[in-house]
Amino acid sequence: MNTPLIEQPIKTKTDKRQAILDTALALFVSQGFHGTSTASIAKQAGVATGTLFHHFPSKEALMECLFLTIKQEFANALLLNAHQGSKLKHNVKQLWQSALDWSLENPIKQLFFQQYSMSPMIAKNVRDQAMNSILGFISELIKQGQMMGLIAHYPVELMLENCHGQYLAATRFFIDNPHLGHNSQYRNASFELFWKAMQAD
Amino acid sequence: MNTPLIEQPIKTKTDKRQAILDTALALFVSQGFHGTSTASIAKQAGVATGTLFHHFPSKEALMECLFLTIKQEFANALLLNAHQGSKLKHNVKQLWQSALDWSLENPIKQLFFQQYSMSPMIAKNVRDQAMNSILGFISELIKQGQMMGLIAHYPVELMLENCHGQYLAATRFFIDNPHLGHNSQYRNASFELFWKAMQAD
Amino acid sequence: MNTPLIEQPIKTKTDKRQAILDTALALFVSQGFHGTSTASIAKQAGVATGTLFHHFPSKEALMECLFLTIKQEFANALLLNAHQGSKLKHNVKQLWQSALDWSLENPIKQLFFQQYSMSPMIAKNVRDQAMNSILGFISELIKQGQMMGLIAHYPVELMLENCHGQYLAATRFFIDNPHLGHNSQYRNASFELFWKAMQAD
Amino acid sequence: MNTPLIEQPIKTKTDKRQAILDTALALFVSQGFHGTSTASIAKQAGVATGTLFHHFPSKEALMECLFLTIKQEFANALLLNAHQGSKLKHNVKQLWQSALDWSLENPIKQLFFQQYSMSPMIAKNVRDQAMNSILGFISELIKQGQMMGLIAHYPVELMLENCHGQYLAATRFFIDNPHLGHNSQYRNASFELFWKAMQAD
DNA sequence: CATGAATGAGCATTCATTCAT
DNA sequence: TATGAATGAATGCTCATTCAT
Numbered sequence: 001m002n003t004p005l006i007e008q009p010i011k012t013k014t015d016k017r018q019a020i021l022d023t024a025l026a027l028f029v030s031q032g033f034h035g036t037s038t039a040s041i042a043k044q045a046g047v048a049t050g051t052l053f054h055h056f057p058s059k060e061a062l063m064e065c066l067f068l069t070i071k072q073e074f075a076n077a078l079l080l081n082a083h084q085g086s087k088l089k090h091n092v093k094q095l096w097q098s099a100l101d102w103s104l105e106n107p108i109k110q111l112f113f114q115q116y117s118m119s120p121m122i123a124k125n126v127r128d129q130a131m132n133s134i135l136g137f138i139s140e141l142i143k144q145g146q147m148m149g150l151i152a153h154y155p156v157e158l159m160l161e162n163c164h165g166q167y168l169a170a171t172r173f174f175i176d177n178p179h180l181g182h183n184s185q186y187r188n189a190s191f192e193l194f195w196k197a198m199q200a201d
Numbered sequence: 202m203n204t205p206l207i208e209q210p211i212k213t214k215t216d217k218r219q220a221i222l223d224t225a226l227a228l229f230v231s232q233g234f235h236g237t238s239t240a241s242i243a244k245q246a247g248v249a250t251g252t253l254f255h256h257f258p259s260k261e262a263l264m265e266c267l268f269l270t271i272k273q274e275f276a277n278a279l280l281l282n283a284h285q286g287s288k289l290k291h292n293v294k295q296l297w298q299s300a301l302d303w304s305l306e307n308p309i310k311q312l313f314f315q316q317y318s319m320s321p322m323i324a325k326n327v328r329d330q331a332m333n334s335i336l337g338f339i340s341e342l343i344k345q346g347q348m349m350g351l352i353a354h355y356p357v358e359l360m361l362e363n364c365h366g367q368y369l370a371a372t373r374f375f376i377d378n379p380h381l382g383h384n385s386q387y388r389n390a391s392f393e394l395f396w397k398a399m400q401a402d
Numbered sequence: 403m404n405t406p407l408i409e410q411p412i413k414t415k416t417d418k419r420q421a422i423l424d425t426a427l428a429l430f431v432s433q434g435f436h437g438t439s440t441a442s443i444a445k446q447a448g449v450a451t452g453t454l455f456h457h458f459p460s461k462e463a464l465m466e467c468l469f470l471t472i473k474q475e476f477a478n479a480l481l482l483n484a485h486q487g488s489k490l491k492h493n494v495k496q497l498w499q500s501a502l503d504w505s506l507e508n509p510i511k512q513l514f515f516q517q518y519s520m521s522p523m524i525a526k527n528v529r530d531q532a533m534n535s536i537l538g539f540i541s542e543l544i545k546q547g548q549m550m551g552l553i554a555h556y557p558v559e560l561m562l563e564n565c566h567g568q569y570l571a572a573t574r575f576f577i578d579n580p581h582l583g584h585n586s587q588y589r590n591a592s593f594e595l596f597w598k599a600m601q602a603d
Numbered sequence: 604m605n606t607p608l609i610e611q612p613i614k615t616k617t618d619k620r621q622a623i624l625d626t627a628l629a630l631f632v633s634q635g636f637h638g639t640s641t642a643s644i645a646k647q648a649g650v651a652t653g654t655l656f657h658h659f660p661s662k663e664a665l666m667e668c669l670f671l672t673i674k675q676e677f678a679n680a681l682l683l684n685a686h687q688g689s690k691l692k693h694n695v696k697q698l699w700q701s702a703l704d705w706s707l708e709n710p711i712k713q714l715f716f717q718q719y720s721m722s723p724m725i726a727k728n729v730r731d732q733a734m735n736s737i738l739g740f741i742s743e744l745i746k747q748g749q750m751m752g753l754i755a756h757y758p759v760e761l762m763l764e765n766c767h768g769q770y771l772a773a774t775r776f777f778i779d780n781p782h783l784g785h786n787s788q789y790r791n792a793s794f795e796l797f798w799k800a801m802q803a804d
Numbered sequence: 805c806a807t808g809a810a811t812g813a814g815c816a817t818t819c820a821t822t823c824a825t
Numbered sequence: 826t827a828t829g830a831a832t833g834a835a836t837g838c839t840c841a842t843t844c845a846t
Contacts, residue, residue: 034235165370197398436637567772599800
């Protein structure tokens with residue numbers, strides 16, 4: 001980036017759209033969806049109110065886009081680090097760590113999930129779609145583990161919901177206690193709790 | 202107004218207050234807090250708009266009252282059935298079953314928790330207070346179990362959060378799949394997942 | 403109504419509703435429906451913006467109410483002065499004069515009709531309903547005249563539309579030229595044009 | 604951009620201007636002036652939003668241009684078929700038929716007149732100008748007929764307004780009842796009503 | 805000439821809350 | 826206590842118009 005003679009804040013078109021998304025994320029998390037006016041998003045993003053509606057047909061659509069974008073980001077982070085080693089437990093632990101890492105590196109986005117993953121703010125079909133695309137992958141892992149005799153034989157849907165619940169609980173804990181986020185005792189404990197629930201006896 | 206010859210259904214003061222609470226519960230769950238206007242609560246409860254504000258100083262206060270009332274109801278249901286038998290696992294299972302039962306018998310109230318237990322709608326201190334009053338009791342159980350060597354020695358706060366997460370996951374599952382609510386295979390599975398996570402090796 | 407010690411401008415509930423209707427009439431005529439904001443109606447009527455929506459569910463509903471109210475007023479004025487004499491032409495002339503008089507006494511309301519009677523602003527069914535309730539009465543007169551051999555035998559619907567068209571033209575003329583409104587030469591001419599079209603040869 | 608080998612449908616400048624006018628006509632009639640956004644006109648005309656403003660300085664100017672263009676078209680159609688025969692009634696009938704024909708062949712444009720000829724949408728001077736240029740011609744016909752003793756001696760301005768009113772009524776009727784548009788009984792009736800009003804006794 | 809992203813004033817409507825009765 | 830008409834600030838969204846490319 002070379003220093004221009006005169007500092008000019010130039011925003012490309014993509015920048016504006018992204019600025020709106022970034023600002024919306026921050027405000028939705030800190031003030032809630034209804035507590036955040038479209039005017040305040042636009043203002044803080046440095047664009048006109050009309051611009052928001054040029055890029056997103058409605059406030060709800062903006063929220064939906066935000067949700068799907070972040071979910072995808074999370075899914076990418078998980079898959080990127082997923083090793084297909086021969087030891088299932090090791091693979092699962094890797095996954096768990098990646099998920100924890102992502103949430104610690106993106107605390108705002110994680111808070112966004114905590115608040116909106118189950119809220120009626122986001123249309124049920126969008127929620128389910130996003131969820132299934134990730135949990136579908138976990139679902140396969142569980143079935144595979146059961147066939148190998150490494151994972152307990154409980155109904156898969158129940159186990160999936162349980163995985164999700166334990167993951168949300170763990171991130172909630174680490175975000176409320178950020179100084180423990182890299183404490184291996186706590187991180188291992190969180191995984192062990194999870195794994196003990198899942199493993200075959 | 203003279204005394205009518207024919208008895209007319211008269212709502213006592215307490216009735217009106219309760220009608221407002223009941224209606225608010227139903228509407229907050231189905232339409233969300235912000236999606237529910239005080240006018241609609243009053244109308245559906247069969248009272249005037251002003252009446253709501255005679256009983257509750259504000260919409261937020263009404264929500265807070267609702268939240269605390271239901272939490273207390275839940276706590277009462279748990280404690281009522283809590284046996285202090287000698288076998289810890291049995292006691293815990295009893296507790297788990299009571300909690301599941303309550304959520305199945307009060308699905309609307311459970312949905313209310315799912316939606317609002319972690320939402321910024323309810324002031325953090327109120328949320329924490331309600332939570333600790335119940336989890337305080339669970340916390341004691343865990344410590345006791347650890348001392349007896351029956352429960353794994355992970356940090357208690359982490360375990361507490363995990364308990365809560367697993368409970369929310371289980372009720373979410375059973376409310377989404379009501380026909381499995383009394384299927385003992387699923388109910389036992391949900392407890393086993395939980396207990397395996399908690400138990401000492 | 404006794405004189406209060408201190409003159410207080412008190413508006414009863416009905417007053418406010420009526421003030422809104424009156425103001426809306428004046429503004430819709432002078433600035434058009436879309437050119438008139440609900441805020442300006444409320445302000446000029448001396449009420450809060452919310453009050454307008456307390457009495458009318460929407461701006462369109464306000465317009466519809468205005469339209470039907472004025473149409474009814476017009477119909478009442480016509481019927482009030484309708485004599486059932488034995489001479490048809492005399493009766494019809496009486497009617498024509500009453501209609502002209504009403505429009506001259508209520509120029510704003512007449513302008514309202516000129517602007518909105520055929521505009522898509524008012525739902526077609528509302529327009530037709532209002533129209534038929536008055537034209538139904540005219541329709542009977544025409545049929546009766548035809549049976550008596552006093553009115554030409556053209557299709558009734560066509561004659562009705564023609565009556566309406568001539569009436570609008572006449573009032574347009576007199577409102578554009580107010581000084582001729584009571585000039586009997588012009589008034590008689592307007593009636594003669596009309597009657598000659600209608601009469602049997 | 605190099606010359607393409609294959610001919611591609613290219614819109615010439617005039618095409619785009621005309622496309623905008625055509626689209627505006629259709630939309631103004633079906634949705635009203637205020638109900639039609641310039642963006643929607645541009646989109647449906649297949650041009651960019653900015654293009655509309657290259658051809659017309661404002662939405663109002665577009666409307667004015669549309670109005671004058673169509674009025675001229677109508678005037679041309681009338682004059683084209685106007686025979687200057689020796690029998691006045693025959694000439695007038697010819698004119699009436701031409702006018703009816705034009706309105707039946709151009710129903711959208713006729714609806715445009717019905718909606719906007721008297722609306723405050725179009726500046727009064729533009730309206731009057733367009734009107735007089737045509738009615739000036741009619742005005743001459745009336746005076747001529749009066750001098751020949753064929754047309755009744757009422758004030759000319761009143762008769763002009765009456766002509767216009769009857770014409771609007773007739774086209775309204777035929778557009779609402781398209782199947783009668785070529786029924787000679789109805790067409791003749793519409794003329795006879797008109798002519799009887801005008802003719803000298 | 806043509807484009808379409810950007811603008812920001814303006815609008816209809818909502819809603820928690822008040823208060824005279 | 827109970828009522829419900831009245832309030833007016835706040836909000837999501839629209840749209841004619843501009844301008845850099």
